[in-house]
Amino acid sequence: MNQINLSKAILFFIALSVTASTGAAEKDARQKIKLPTQMRAHMLSNMRDHLQALSEIQAALAAKQLDRAADIAETRLGMTSLASHGAAHMAHYMPKAMQDIGTEMHHAASRFARTAHEGDGQKALENLAQVTQQCVACHAGYRVY
Numbered sequence: 193m194n195q196i197n198l199s200k201a202i203l204f205f206i207a208l209s210v211t212a213s214t215g216a217a218e219k220d221a222r223q224k225i226k227l228p229t230q231m232r233a234h235m236l237s238n239m240r241d242h243l244q245a246l247s248e249i250q251a252a253l254a255a256k257q258l259d260r261a262a263d264i265a266e267t268r269l270g271m272t273s274l275a276s277h278g279a280a281h282m283a284h285y286m287p288k289a290m291q292d293i294g295t296e297m298h299h300a301a302s303r304f305a306r307t308a309h310e311g312d313g314q315k316a317l318e319n320l321a322q323v324t325q326q327c328v329a330c331h332a333g334y335r336v337y
């Protein structure tokens with residue numbers, strides 16, 4: 193390959209990757225939720241705590257500490273966590289379908305807490321999967337940036 197062909201080839205690949213990346217951005221079909229800057233920061237901080245809580249729940253389950261897993265789930269993800277998340281205030285900005293996913297996540301976390309407290313590890317795992325399914329569902333549908 194001579195010098196000119198080589199630079200043509202390089203240009204071609206640059207063009208190809210630029211096209212590919214803008215293509216990916218266009219395919220982002222998630223609905224954008226407009227939030228005041230401070231509320232968005234607050235929400236993302238809650239989100240990071242959700243992930244942290246899941247991680248702590250898994251560690252507790254692995255250590256067979258079902259009561260601890262239950263307490264983490266109830267206080268950080270369950271119905272008890274709603275007030276500390278400012279959920280009522282936030283809900284105002286979310287479409288109904290998004291609110292419903294959030295509500296289902298809190299319910300599933302409380303169900304997990306109950307079955308874990310009862311010592312039913314198998315049922316608790318099923319309930320935990322219902323929690324993470326709501327994380328996945330909401331992230332697939334919505335974005336804030």
Ligand code: HEC
Nearest residue numbers: 236239240242243290293294297326327330334335336337
């Ligand atoms: C009701 C909707 C909803 C639910 C339920 C939800 N999230 Fe999110 N989450 C979002 C949105 C919207 C974003 C912003 C995504 C974007 O703009 O790309 C986000 C962002 C995040 C982020 C990135 C935070 C950052 O600093 O950028 C993490 C981590 C996260 N979520 C974890 C979770 C976990 C774990 C769960 C479940 C236990 C969960 N989320 C449940 C809507 C949700």
